[in-house]
Structures are given as C-alpha cells and as structure tokens.
Amino acid sequence: MDFELPEEMVALRELARRFAAEEIGPNAREWDREGEIPDEAIKKLGELGFMGTLVPADLGGAELGYLGNAIVIEEVARQCGGTALMLAAHNGLCQGHFMVAANDAQKKEYLPALASGGMFGAWCLTEPSCGSDAAALKTRAVLDGDEWVINGSKMFITNGAKAGVYVVTAKTSDESKTRGISAFIVERDTPGLIIGAKEDKLGMRASDTVPLTFEDVRVPKENLCGELNNGFIDALKVLERGRITIGALSVGLGRGAMEEAISYGQQREQFGKPLVEHQTLQFMLADMAMEIDAARLLVHKAALLQDAGQDTAIESSMCKLFASEIATKACMNGIQICGGYGYTKDIPIERLMRDAKLCEIGEGSSQVQRMIISRHYLDMKGVA
Numbered sequence: 001m002d003f004e005l006p007e008e009m010v011a012l013r014e015l016a017r018r019f020a021a022e023e024i025g026p027n028a029r030e031w032d033r034e035g036e037i038p039d040e041a042i043k044k045l046g047e048l049g050f051m052g053t054l055v056p057a058d059l060g061g062a063e064l065g066y067l068g069n070a071i072v073i074e075e076v077a078r079q080c081g082g083t084a085l086m087l088a089a090h091n092g093l094c095q096g097h098f099m100v101a102a103n104d105a106q107k108k109e110y111l112p113a114l115a116s117g118g119m120f121g122a123w124c125l126t127e128p129s130c131g132s133d134a135a136a137l138k139t140r141a142v143l144d145g146d147e148w149v150i151n152g153s154k155m156f157i158t159n160g161a162k163a164g165v166y167v168v169t170a171k172t173s174d175e176s177k178t179r180g181i182s183a184f185i186v187e188r189d190t191p192g193l194i195i196g197a198k199e200d201k202l203g204m205r206a207s208d209t210v211p212l213t214f215e216d217v218r219v220p221k222e223n224l225c226g227e228l229n230n231g232f233i234d235a236l237k238v239l240e241r242g243r244i245t246i247g248a249l250s251v252g253l254g255r256g257a258m259e260e261a262i263s264y265g266q267q268r269e270q271f272g273k274p275l276v277e278h279q280t281l282q283f284m285l286a287d288m289a290m291e292i293d294a295a296r297l298l299v300h301k302a303a304l305l306q307d308a309g310q311d312t313a314i315e316s317s318m319c320k321l322f323a324s325e326i327a328t329k330a331c332m333n334g335i336q337i338c339g340g341y342g343y344t345k346d347i348p349i350e351r352l353m354r355d356a357k358l359c360e361i362g363e364g365s366s367q368v369q370r371m372i373i374s375r376h377y378l379d380m381k382g383v384a
C-alpha cells in the first residue's frame, strides 16, 4: 500500500490548487451571489482539461482517471462548491453516462465537444415525484417509426440551463421497475424540450439547477444510449462513479472551512491570545484535520479501485457519506471558531457550509448511502 501520490498527481494537484486559488477563489462570492459561472472561467477550465477529466485522450479528454478527477474536484471545491458541482455533473454524470453506455459513434459525436468545455452536459434522472426511489420515474419514451417520443418532467437538473446535450432516463417497458428504463441523448434545441427557471437554492448557487419538461420530444432511434431497458442499471454505474466525485467535492469544502478557520483564528485575539491558542478551539481543529484526512483516504481508495477497473459501489457510498457529513460538521465548527464574523459573508465558511449541505442530499442522500452499505453487510452476514 502506497500513501504517496504519484509524481504526476502531485503536479496535477499543484496546477489545480494554483488555478483555483488565483482564478476561482477571488470570484466565488460574486458567482454565488449572481448564480452564474462566467463563460471566461469555463473556457479556462476547458483549456486545463478540467471539463473532460475522465474522457480518454483520443476523444479529446484529459484522461486523468478517477484519482486525477478527485484531486481536481477537491481543489476547485476548496474555493467554490458551485463550480465543483458544475464539473461533477458535467464530467461525472453526463460524460460518465456516455463512457458507461454510449456506442462509439455517440462517443465520437459528443465527447470531444463536452470534454473541451465547448458544450455543457447535463444528466437527468430525478423527477418531481421521485428522487431517492429513482426507478419509480414516470417520464416515458415510445418508439414511433424511426423516432423515440419522450414525455414527462425532470427535476433538479444541474447544468440544465446551459447544457447543449442531456442524457435523459425514461420508462420504455412496464415489465420490470429497474429493467424497464432506457437512456436517451437529447440535444438542447429539440422541439418540445422546455427548460424551466433556475431554482433559488440554499447553496451551490454558482451552479444552475433547473426543472425540464418534455412534451412530445422526438429524437432519432439512434439516440438510445446503451441497451434498451438497461438505462437504470447504467445509471447506477454512473452514480457509483459519481459519488467518488461528490466525496472529493466534500473533502475540498471541509478543508476550506478548516483553512479559513485557522487563518481567522490566528489573527483574532480574545482573552489576550489568538483564538487558535485556546485549547477548546484547537480540539475542534484537530477533529477537522483527522476527519478530512480520513475522508480523503476513503475517496482516494474508491478512486484507485475504480481506476483499477473494480466495482466500488460500497467504497463509493462510504466515501460520499462520510466525506459529506464531516464536511458539513467542519463548516459548522469553522463558523463557530470565527464567532459572529463567521456568521457573515466576510468569511467564506458560511458559503462553504451552504454548499456542503447539498453533498448530503445529491447523488443519493445520506439515508440512501446507509441503505446501500447496510444491505451489503447484511447480505455478507456482517463481515466488514
């Protein structure tokens, strides 16, 4: 077991850290307020390969693997959760679904544009009436000659306002709940695709989240992505990988809270000494450091196993669950260390806290992760 990152990953971390600190951090408060990441920033993310972290080089991607992707996401999230969520949905979910299920022609048609950042991607599973029980979705696709006709609604779609392409799950058979769903590639300007207003969210405000309505949306038969009726099984594989990204995002947010709390606590004096010299606050920082390190180890373990081609359903759930919960805790304690100033927007921990809460909900809530993990160990009769 080697706990040292390979040289190229250290270099990648330095590149991502410097870029995020210089180009994202100083703007994050404004992007949070405006609810928008400017095109110029997306262009730079594309130039660095961060809009195509997981895509092979021959399709225009940076081919960084899951470890490289986790490293980039942690550094971006350290500065701005919303930008990291935009990347997570674009790379991990939309491009992730193409990598899991699309045929060669579909990959060649869409991945180069997505991986360069020239086109945004969105992934549409959740519906107004179902999130945790995603297989209960009601959107339906019916074959009519050479076209699929899609009708229904999707909810909470990250990047949905700007996307050029959407991967959309829809019911194609009533014979089975989980094996009666297929995925479709839908382009932005397809008639009948209605993009709703942006949600007014607690956090992750730089990233857009919209509802979508499909009214007789017609796509060519060839836009079926993956095997017919296997779309939900593919979606579970996408989520297995995506949860590693949310784990990394959470680590970045938790680390941000700790670093900001240390920086403030070193300046501010109470009772004649800096805040960080009071032992009660030191103990909070010690817990943060330990939990962030443990979370990162879980994330990197899942990423390395995924890069080695192994299934990581349990490792992905564990890293996402643990990292998201300790991130929220780190943010809450970070605010506590900063006192009244921590409760204002002068110190960015309040934003990190608002962003962190989403990581306990999106891509399967904490309760759903606990269901996945406990079922696995119950099946194995409890051997961990």
Ligand SMILES: Cc1cc2nc3c(=O)[nH]c(=O)nc-3n(C[C@H](O)[C@H](O)[C@H](O)COP(=O)(O)OP(=O)(O)OC[C@H]3O[C@@H](n4cnc5c(N)ncnc54)[C@H](O)[C@@H]3O)c2cc1C
Binding pocket: 089, 093, 123, 124, 125, 126, 129, 130, 131, 132, 133, 155, 156, 157, 158, 159, 201, 204, 209, 358, 361, 362, 363, 364, 365, 366, 367, 368
């Ligand atoms: C900012 C944001 C971005 C998102 N981006 C996307 C996206 O790009 N694409 C996409 O498809 N979806 C996206 N989502 C949707 C997200 O994945 C869902 O919100 C999430 O899966 C939870 O579903 P829900 O909101 O319908 O909650 P519900 O499923 O209604 O759950 C509500 C609560 O009940 C709990 N619960 C549910 N079932 C059980 C149970 N059996 N036992 C115990 N507790 C249970 C849940 O844990 C949760 O706490 C996004 C959501 C947000 C907020």
